[in-house]
Amino acid sequence: MSGQLVRFEVEDGIGVITVDNPPVNALSPGVPEGILESVAKGNKDPNVKAMVLMGAGRSFIAGADIRQFGKGAKRLGLGERPVDVLEKSEKPIVAAIHGFALGGGLETAMACNYRIAKVSTKVGLPEVLIGLLPGGAGTQRLPRLVGPKIALEMITSGRHVPAEEAKGYGILDALIDDKADLRAEAIKFAKSIADKRPMPIVSKMTTKFDEYKNDPGMFDAMRKSLAKKAKGQPAIEANISAVEAAVTLPYEQGIVRERELFAPLENSDASKGLRYAFFAERQAGRLPSLPAGAKAKTIKTGAVIGAGTMGGGIAMSFADFGYPVKILDSTQEALDRGMKRVKDNYAVAVKRGSITQAQMDERLKLIEPVLSYEAIGQADVVIEAVFEELSVKQEVFKKLDAVMKPDALMLSNTSTIDIDKIGEGVKERKGDVAGAHFFSPANVMRLLEVVEGSKSSPETIAATMQLGKQIGKVSAWAGNTDGFVANRSRAPFTAEASILLEDGALPEQVDKALVDFGYPMGPFAVGDLAGLDIGWAVRKRKAAEDPNFRKNPIADKLCEMGRFGQKTGAGWYRYEKGDRTPHPDPVVAQVIKEVTSSLGIKQRSFTDDEILRRLLFASVNEACKILEERKARRASDVDIMWLYGFGFPRYRGGLMFWADTIGSKEIYEQIVRWHNELGARWKPSELLKATAAKGGKLSEIVIMEA
Numbered sequence: 001m002s003g004q005l006v007r008f009e010v011e012d013g014i015g016v017i018t019v020d021n022p023p024v025n026a027l028s029p030g031v032p033e034g035i036l037e038s039v040a041k042g043n044k045d046p047n048v049k050a051m052v053l054m055g056a057g058r059s060f061i062a063g064a065d066i067r068q069f070g071k072g073a074k075r076l077g078l079g080e081r082p083v084d085v086l087e088k089s090e091k092p093i094v095a096a097i098h099g100f101a102l103g104g105g106l107e108t109a110m111a112c113n114y115r116i117a118k119v120s121t122k123v124g125l126p127e128v129l130i131g132l133l134p135g136g137a138g139t140q141r142l143p144r145l146v147g148p149k150i151a152l153e154m155i156t157s158g159r160h161v162p163a164e165e166a167k168g169y170g171i172l173d174a175l176i177d178d179k180a181d182l183r184a185e186a187i188k189f190a191k192s193i194a195d196k197r198p199m200p201i202v203s204k205m206t207t208k209f210d211e212y213k214n215d216p217g218m219f220d221a222m223r224k225s226l227a228k229k230a231k232g233q234p235a236i237e238a239n240i241s242a243v244e245a246a247v248t249l250p251y252e253q254g255i256v257r258e259r260e261l262f263a264p265l266e267n268s269d270a271s272k273g274l275r276y277a278f279f280a281e282r283q284a285g286r287l288p289s290l291p292a293g294a295k296a297k298t299i300k301t302g303a304v305i306g307a308g309t310m311g312g313g314i315a316m317s318f319a320d321f322g323y324p325v326k327i328l329d330s331t332q333e334a335l336d337r338g339m340k341r342v343k344d345n346y347a348v349a350v351k352r353g354s355i356t357q358a359q360m361d362e363r364l365k366l367i368e369p370v371l372s373y374e375a376i377g378q379a380d381v382v383i384e385a386v387f388e389e390l391s392v393k394q395e396v397f398k399k400l401d402a403v404m405k406p407d408a409l410m411l412s413n414t415s416t417i418d419i420d421k422i423g424e425g426v427k428e429r430k431g432d433v434a435g436a437h438f439f440s441p442a443n444v445m446r447l448l449e450v451v452e453g454s455k456s457s458p459e460t461i462a463a464t465m466q467l468g469k470q471i472g473k474v475s476a477w478a479g480n481t482d483g484f485v486a487n488r489s490r491a492p493f494t495a496e497a498s499i500l501l502e503d504g505a506l507p508e509q510v511d512k513a514l515v516d517f518g519y520p521m522g523p524f525a526v527g528d529l530a531g532l533d534i535g536w537a538v539r540k541r542k543a544a545e546d547p548n549f550r551k552n553p554i555a556d557k558l559c560e561m562g563r564f565g566q567k568t569g570a571g572w573y574r575y576e577k578g579d580r581t582p583h584p585d586p587v588v589a590q591v592i593k594e595v596t597s598s599l600g601i602k603q604r605s606f607t608d609d610e611i612l613r614r615l616l617f618a619s620v621n622e623a624c625k626i627l628e629e630r631k632a633r634r635a636s637d638v639d640i641m642w643l644y645g646f647g648f649p650r651y652r653g654g655l656m657f658w659a660d661t662i663g664s665k666e667i668y669e670q671i672v673r674w675h676n677e678l679g680a681r682w683k684p685s686e687l688l689k690a691t692a693a694k695g696g697k698l699s700e701i702v703i704m705e706a
């Protein structure tokens with residue numbers, strides 16, 4: 001088997017080892033063994049002077065085979081792995097890299113004597129992102145190559161480093177033009193170093209450790225700066241300790257320490273959650289293939305209607321990824337205001353150093369403000385982001401129907417309105433209409449919920465999913481249901497948070513329970529940040545429309561007092577001037593007391609665990625209802641929406657993955673008890689009931705296969 005996965009050929013005195021394990025040459029069982037056999041052959045063959053290690057297809061070795069983790073697979077022991085054996089080769093080995101060299105791929109390359117790469121290559125050690133550490137001597141070799149400071153930054157962030165930057169750090173010895181023949185260039189390079197002795201061996205390098213001698217506090221400083229992030233994620237501390245071991249222990253002891261630190265991570269809950277999220281994300285992008293004969297739509301240019309908060313952010317997303325986009329509003333003033341906000345946002349990014357002034361200028365050039373519909377007719381996609389009013393949106397879609405070129409996608413960013421109703425006035429091309437629901441701020445938040453209306457064509461849905469990918473979003477499919485999938489599944493969480501206050505919890509207690517759980521902020525602090533007046537207006541409208549609408553008397557009272565959140569210096573919390581830190585406010589506790597006693601509600605105390613369960617079980621139940629109504633395809637799609645739309649802690653996998661750590665049966669039984677005690681809002685989902693009855697996993701529910 002290893003013979004097929006790894007080839008060995010001799011050309012011009014150079015042994016060429018090619019890993020051929022599509023799609024990305026992962027280090028699956030058989031690959032390490034194949035590399036070892038090839039190196040042994042090369043060393044034995046008197047015709048071979050040096051060796052090249054490369055990958056077939058689109059990449060070098062992209063990394064470990066993630067599916068193997070946590071399965072107790074037998075692995076090669078210390079001293080037997082390619083990362084241990086390669087550097088002991090009598091003849092020099094050159095890693096010739098293209099595409100990606102990540103994790104195990106970069107570790108393998110660092111065990112070679114030289115590394116050359118195509119300019120478009122990316123390298124990195126991203127194990128921390130799946131709750132692990134680079135356990136193939138990566139934490140020991142990278143600090144030797146680049147110095148402990150850069151190694152710490154790369155290993156704790158897991159980021160992909162572009163080839164030029166990697167060469168600057170000393171990871172790469174030479175860059176190869178993207179158009180050049182990598183194999184030929186690698187053979188040429190190998191011949192040029194074939195006789196050089198001593199051969200460079202990374203594990204023996206120590207010159208860059210002076211950095212540590214001059215700054216021995218660097219590891220503790222890193223611990224301090226990552227302390228908040230490291231909560232619940234043991235991999236972060238383990239990665240720091242492993243790099244620390246590289247500079248404080250001899251190499252042979254360092255790799256033993258690395259292994260000790262790796263072992264407990266593999267089966268940690270955080271790593272399981274992160275690995276699940278990794279696969280859920282890939283899965284979310286998958287839809288059934290297009291029907292035979294359907295033509296894929298391609299998107300090269302865009303247009304946005306409405307230069308408000310969302311329209312501006314959506315236009316920025318296009319520009320950020322190099323796509324020209326026109327932005328239309330009904331008045332010059334609105335356009336000017338919108339463009340000013342876009343400019344201000346970019347200026348903040350320049351000030352923070354996340355983009356350069358030149359990048360800002362380039363991006364601004366891609367965004368063209370316009371007033372007439374004729375100006376946008378040739379765009380491949382138009383996204384409507386005008387006021388949230390059906391009649392306004394319908395008017396816009398009628399105009400779009402008249403001006404947009406055939407096959408252009410006509411998408412609405414509505415968060416609450418029925419997509420079918422929005423497209424009602426569109427005459428013969430209802431198939432082009434769908435929802436593209438971005439989250440605020442649209443240029444930052446990565447979720448794109450793709451909403452399929454009853455008339456949306458498969459081509460339109462596929463192209464909208466693809467559009468998300470093109471502009472850096474994570475697309476996930478949703479059916480056309482009130483609030484779609486993300487907001488509908490979250491609504492009970494938000495409602496329950498308010499009800500908890502009526503029942504006796506305080507905003508700071510609810511927020512603390514969620515921050516301890518891993519959210520960056522609790523819902524009440526988020527409310528203060530976003531502004532409480534928006535929700536108040538919506539509630540007043542809904543109460544006028546629907547006599548059964550459940551009021552939110554505490555929030556209403558705060559708004560009546562002019563407490564709209566941070567912008568007014570008070571909301572659920574109070575704020576000092578010029579400071580965003582929320583301080584618990586006795587006034588709020590008093591308001592809660594007065595409102596609830598006037599309503600005759602008896603208050604009691606809650607544990608943090610009860611708070612979590614009330615909020616999250618309510619949403620688990622709703623997500624199951626959405627699935628049983630076939631408005632979501634997979635439970636894992638719901639998880640992706642919670643991760644990318646709502647800041648749910650990634651190391652917990654997502655709402656449904658987290659639910660499985662408790663168990664469907666326990667959740668169902670609790671919901672039944674609450675249904676009896678607290679009323680109709682807790683009516684259990686049939687799908688939840690059925691899953692609980694067979695002891696099934698919620699995160700594995702698949703309603704429609706891709």
Ligand code: NAI
Pocket residue numbers: 305306307308309310311328329330331334338384385386387388389392396413414415416437438439440
């Ligand atoms: P906004 O009020 O900031 O902006 C709306 C813009 O549309 C304004 O610039 C207005 O002048 C323009 N506009 C209104 N009628 C127009 C027309 N007939 N033709 C051209 N331009 C017109 O509103 P925002 O917050 O940007 O929301 C826009 C849409 O995005 C709404 O459908 C909203 O539900 C949805 N949405 C909002 C989110 C949010 O957090 N604000 C999140 C996700 C979706």
